Amino acid sequence: MAEILSDRKHKILKAIIQNYLDTGEPVGSRTISKDTDLNLSSATIRNEMADLEEMGYIIQPHTSAGRIPTDKGYRFYVDELIEGREEEIGGPAEIVIQKQDKIDRMLKQVAKVLANNTNYAAMISSPVFHRSKIKFIQLSQVDKFQVMAIVVVEGNIIKNKVISTDEEVDGETLLKLNVLLNTNLNGLTLDEISLGTVAQMKAQAGEYALLVDDVIEAVVNAVQEDEEYEIYTSGATNIFRYPELSDQKNATALISTFEEKNQLRSIVSRSMENGNEKNGIQVYIGDESPFQNMKDCSVVTATYDLGNDMKGTVGIIGPKRMDYENVMKTMSKLLKQLEQIAKKDR
Amino acid sequence: MAEILSDRKHKILKAIIQNYLDTGEPVGSRTISKDTDLNLSSATIRNEMADLEEMGYIIQPHTSAGRIPTDKGYRFYVDELIEGREEEIGGPAEIVIQKQDKIDRMLKQVAKVLANNTNYAAMISSPVFHRSKIKFIQLSQVDKFQVMAIVVVEGNIIKNKVISTDEEVDGETLLKLNVLLNTNLNGLTLDEISLGTVAQMKAQAGEYALLVDDVIEAVVNAVQEDEEYEIYTSGATNIFRYPELSDQKNATALISTFEEKNQLRSIVSRSMENGNEKNGIQVYIGDESPFQNMKDCSVVTATYDLGNDMKGTVGIIGPKRMDYENVMKTMSKLLKQLEQIAKKDR
DNA sequence: GTTAGCACTCGATATGATTTAGTGCTAACA
DNA sequence: TGTTAGCACTAAATCATATCGAGTGCTAAC
Numbered sequence: 001m002a003e004i005l006s007d008r009k010h011k012i013l014k015a016i017i018q019n020y021l022d023t024g025e026p027v028g029s030r031t032i033s034k035d036t037d038l039n040l041s042s043a044t045i046r047n048e049m050a051d052l053e054e055m056g057y058i059i060q061p062h063t064s065a066g067r068i069p070t071d072k073g074y075r076f077y078v079d080e081l082i083e084g085r086e087e088e089i090g091g092p093a094e095i096v097i098q099k100q101d102k103i104d105r106m107l108k109q110v111a112k113v114l115a116n117n118t119n120y121a122a123m124i125s126s127p128v129f130h131r132s133k134i135k136f137i138q139l140s141q142v143d144k145f146q147v148m149a150i151v152v153v154e155g156n157i158i159k160n161k162v163i164s165t166d167e168e169v170d171g172e173t174l175l176k177l178n179v180l181l182n183t184n185l186n187g188l189t190l191d192e193i194s195l196g197t198v199a200q201m202k203a204q205a206g207e208y209a210l211l212v213d214d215v216i217e218a219v220v221n222a223v224q225e226d227e228e229y230e231i232y233t234s235g236a237t238n239i240f241r242y243p244e245l246s247d248q249k250n251a252t253a254l255i256s257t258f259e260e261k262n263q264l265r266s267i268v269s270r271s272m273e274n275g276n277e278k279n280g281i282q283v284y285i286g287d288e289s290p291f292q293n294m295k296d297c298s299v300v301t302a303t304y305d306l307g308n309d310m311k312g313t314v315g316i317i318g319p320k321r322m323d324y325e326n327v328m329k330t331m332s333k334l335l336k337q338l339e340q341i342a343k344k345d346r
Numbered sequence: 347m348a349e350i351l352s353d354r355k356h357k358i359l360k361a362i363i364q365n366y367l368d369t370g371e372p373v374g375s376r377t378i379s380k381d382t383d384l385n386l387s388s389a390t391i392r393n394e395m396a397d398l399e400e401m402g403y404i405i406q407p408h409t410s411a412g413r414i415p416t417d418k419g420y421r422f423y424v425d426e427l428i429e430g431r432e433e434e435i436g437g438p439a440e441i442v443i444q445k446q447d448k449i450d451r452m453l454k455q456v457a458k459v460l461a462n463n464t465n466y467a468a469m470i471s472s473p474v475f476h477r478s479k480i481k482f483i484q485l486s487q488v489d490k491f492q493v494m495a496i497v498v499v500e501g502n503i504i505k506n507k508v509i510s511t512d513e514e515v516d517g518e519t520l521l522k523l524n525v526l527l528n529t530n531l532n533g534l535t536l537d538e539i540s541l542g543t544v545a546q547m548k549a550q551a552g553e554y555a556l557l558v559d560d561v562i563e564a565v566v567n568a569v570q571e572d573e574e575y576e577i578y579t580s581g582a583t584n585i586f587r588y589p590e591l592s593d594q595k596n597a598t599a600l601i602s603t604f605e606e607k608n609q610l611r612s613i614v615s616r617s618m619e620n621g622n623e624k625n626g627i628q629v630y631i632g633d634e635s636p637f638q639n640m641k642d643c644s645v646v647t648a649t650y651d652l653g654n655d656m657k658g659t660v661g662i663i664g665p666k667r668m669d670y671e672n673v674m675k676t677m678s679k680l681l682k683q684l685e686q687i688a689k690k691d692r
Numbered sequence: 693g694t695t696a697g698c699a700c701t702c703g704a705t706a707t708g709a710t711t712t713a714g715t716g717c718t719a720a721c722a
Numbered sequence: 723t724g725t726t727a728g729c730a731c732t733a734a735a736t737c738a739t740a741t742c743g744a745g746t747g748c749t750a751a752c
Contacts, residue, residue: 028714041726046715064714064732140484142498150496150506152488158506160496237602240594248586255601256583374745387695392746410701410745 005055011036012048013057017069017077021321024244026066071286071320074298078283078324103127103342108232110314110338115235117330120318121258125268126230127310133189137181137219139174147174149218154309159222163214173208177215180204190223229312231261231268242319244296253293254317264315266290271301271313281328286320296320300327304335306342349401357382358394359403363415363423367667370590372412417632417666420644424629424670449473449688454578456660456684461581463676466664467604471614472576473656479535483527483565485520493520495564500655505568509560519554523561526550536569575658577607577614588665590642599639600663612636614659617647627674632666642666646673650681652688 005013015036019027029045049067052058057076058067069077107124115122136152142162147169150160184201185193198216202209236258239245245254257263270290274282284290284299291297300322301315314335316327351359361382365373375388375395395413398404403422404413415423453470461468482498493509530547531539544562548555582604585591591600603609616636620628630636630645637643646668647661660681662673 026714030714042714043716043726043728044724047725050716060715062733063716064712064734066714136486136488138484138486138496140482140496142482148496148498148504150484150486150494152494158494158508160504160506162504233605236605237598240598246594248592251597252583252586258605259579259582372745376745388745389695389697389747390693393694396747406746408702409747410703410743412745 008038009048009052011038012045013052013073014077014080016049016052016058016067017073020068021323024242024319024321026061026068028066031066069321071288074285074320078285081324081328082281082283104230104232106338106341107312108234110334111232111234114314114316114330114334115238117334118316118318118323118327119235119238119241120316120322120327121233121236121238121254122314122316123231123233123258123264123267124314125264125312126232127304127306127312128229128272133187134185134219134223135187137178137185139178139181139215141169141171141174144168147215149215149222151219151222153223161218161222163218165211165214169211173211177205177208177211180212181215181219185219190220193220229268231264233258233261233264239318242321244321245319250296254297257291257294263291267299267301267315268313271303271315272311281331283324283328298322298324300324300331302331302335304338306339310342351401354384355394355398357384358391359398359419360423360426362395362398362404362413363419366414367669370588370665370667372407372414374412377412415667417634420631420666424631427670427674428627428629450576450578452684452687453658454580456680457578457580460660460662460676460680461584463680464662464664464669464673465581465584465587466662466668466673467579467582467584467600468660468662469577469579469604469610469613470660471610471658472578473650473652473658474575474618479533480531480565480569481533483524483531485524485527485561487515487517487520490514493561495561495568497565497568499569507564507568509564511557511560515557519557523551523554523557526558527561527565531565536566539566575614577610579604579607579610585664588667590667591665596642600643603637603640609637610661613645613647613661617649617659617661618657627677629670644668644670646670646677648677648681650684652685656688 012032015032016027019031019035029042029049032045032049033040033042049058053060053067056070057073059070060067104126107126111122111124114124133154134151135154138150138152140148140150142148145165145168147163147165148160149163150158152158180201184197184204188197193216198212201216202212205212236255239251239254245251267290271282281300281302284301286295286298289295289297289299291299296319297317298320299315299317301313303311303313305311314331316322316331318327358378361378362373365377365381375391378391378395379386379388395404399406399413402416403419405416406413450472453472457468457470460470479500480497481500484496486494486496488494488508491511491514493511493515494506495509496504496506498504526547530543530550534543539562544558547562548558551558582601585597585600591597613636617628627646627648630647632641632644635641635643635645637645642665643663644666645661645663647659649657649659651657660677662668662677664673
């Protein structure tokens with residue numbers, strides 16, 4: 001598959017792709033002949049281009065048009081980019097995330113900044129807490145027949161659930177239950193709560209065994225709810241900047257993807273799985289992407305880690321001819337900032 | 347302004363508008379001549395149409411085209427619709443909202459159902475709790491230097507805030523503060539917490555007066571956070587069904603309105619203000635709408651009331667030639683259902 | 693007051709000519 | 723042998739032109 005390209009072909013291919021990224025128009029031999037420092041005539045370029053086409057890197061939309069990159073061509077280009085990224089970050093453009101108290105707001109901001117800086121559509125998932133430990137549980141009376149369970153998990157994420165009880169529960173019982181819960185469950189993750197633990201607690205609870213069931217269910221629900229991470233998006237309309245995505249069919253598909261967010265989840269999980277590739281950044285070109293009907297797009301994702309097992313994914317979606325270099329740089333920089341702020345925050 | 351139209355003109359105008367709502371194409375005199383039961387020739391219709399045009403109800407996009415309604419024409423049509431709506435709801439199509447525990451999910455569902463049933467873009471705001479009473483406050487120790495305040499307000503909405511303290515707070519103090527807070531603040535709305543109340547509490551708190559300040563601030567913040575209602579949207583891509591909104595400019599404007607949601611807030615507040623018009627439903631046609639750059643759209647809003655001062659707004663946005671009748675019916679029906687479910691829920 | 697008829701308007705569609713950007717191939721050249 | 727100039731060829735894009743069709747306004751007749 002991966003033939004080795006002569007130095008010259010290499011340069012020409014790169015020039016073609018770069019030019020196409022800029023303009024979105026098929027590139028002709030003359031253009032390349034003038035753009036590169038190879039000092040070759042358009043005729044020679046033409047010969048090389050014919051070769052490159054045969055190898056599958058570029059293609060002619062129709063006779064008498066210039067060439068445009070195929071997915072294989074893009075892949076070549078992106079792989080090279082990723083290869084060469086030896087932490088040459090720190091470039092220009094200060095990107096500023098303002099520190100704000102709520103994590104969610106910060107994430108929304110990141111999405112916005114990302115979309116604005118790249119001019120593509122951006123998304124970010126709120127962190128998922130895999131295996132997060134229960135830190136603290138508190139039951140409180142709300143009403144005669146309602147008890148509220150508050151669960152704090154590692155990372156100071158607070159969740160609550162209201163439990164409706166059949167019988168009235170008095171304060172004393174509540175106090176007992178509180179102690180029972182905290183001694184038995186603190187420090188455990190969801191997976192670690194075994195049936196044994198539950199049985200043990202029920203035994204200890206005596207006449208309130210029934211209530212224990214309800215409470216545990218509520219706790220489990222509350223913690224699990226966190227796993228249902230939120231996804232924030234920004235700049236969906238950026239796709240209108242790129243004519244190749246602006247036709248009705250593509251636009252509808254893309255924008256409803258952004259509105260529904262279900263498909264975005266599949267990006268997130270895929271990104272989390274393939275996880276720690278080089279620099280944590282992954283690029284899906286055309287059909288490689290987790291989408292149906294989105295063969296005209298590329299997706300770039302990266303994973304961020306706020307510590308404490310709080311990991312999430314950011315992604316941008318744009319045309320295949322996106323400015324991969326800028327996107328990757330901007331992402332790294334932004335995530336670095338995000339992670340720093342998060343660290344300071346605790 | 348509001349001339350009285352002859353019966354015939356009235357019928358013709360209505361026929362023109364209805365036809366245009368269907369087709370989106372300018373309607374000619376022949377069409378009307380055949381469609382109505384007036385048994386008039388196209389020539390006669392033409393004369394009447396010329397009159398109606400002069401009165402400002404319809405307009406010709408260019409010579410030798412049929413007529414399309416002006417905003418004034420739409421207004422005439424909608425006003426008549428609203429006038430005639432004597433609770434003739436209960437028509438066909440069962441709309442089903444599934445009951446789910448979280449209010450937010452239900453609202454999302456309402457938006458979705460509304461969008462699907464009307465084929466326009468739909469939005470719904472989560473209820474705002476004006477003057478909601480504090481029902482219950484609970485402080486709990488999370489960490490050595492962190493206290494969590496949980497506030498339950500009427501309607502069982504639960505909010506929490508983490509407070510960082512300078513000094514370590516022991517359990518006893520917390521207990522005292524809990525009692526202090528609940529005896530002083532329960533049953534009050536945000537507005538009712540006077541400086542006097544605060545001073546009084548500080549006095550009672552003695553050496554923990556400083557902490558009281560922090561806690562109250564947290565409580566106020568927590569409650570206020572609720573006032574920042576969420577807005578859920580669905581079906582933004584429906585606008586692509588209507589060519590007159592599908593051009594790049596309009597589409598970008600509309601879709602980013604739906605993504606940003608800030609402009610939607612202005613609809614919500616406007617709808618809440620103008621509140622209880624006939625049937626609670628309001629129609630903004632073209633320039634009447636709270637938007638800039640949206641003179642090609644109509645907005646229909648309605649206010650729902652889940653009781654306990656929990657009020658919110660639903661809205662749909664579509665082309666001016668929307669099926670106002672269906673939209674209004676669907677909305678009423680849906681909201682009635684929503685309100686019923688909410689009432690059962692408590 | 694209604695209607696038939698007709699000249700007229702103007703957008704939409706189709707047609708064809710022209711231009712333009714590019715190619716592939718061949719033959720000459722260093 | 724690799725490079726280049728030159729040329730015939732292709733297909734899209736652009737533009738002007740003709741044609742069609744839906745609809746109007748006006749006039750004259752009923």
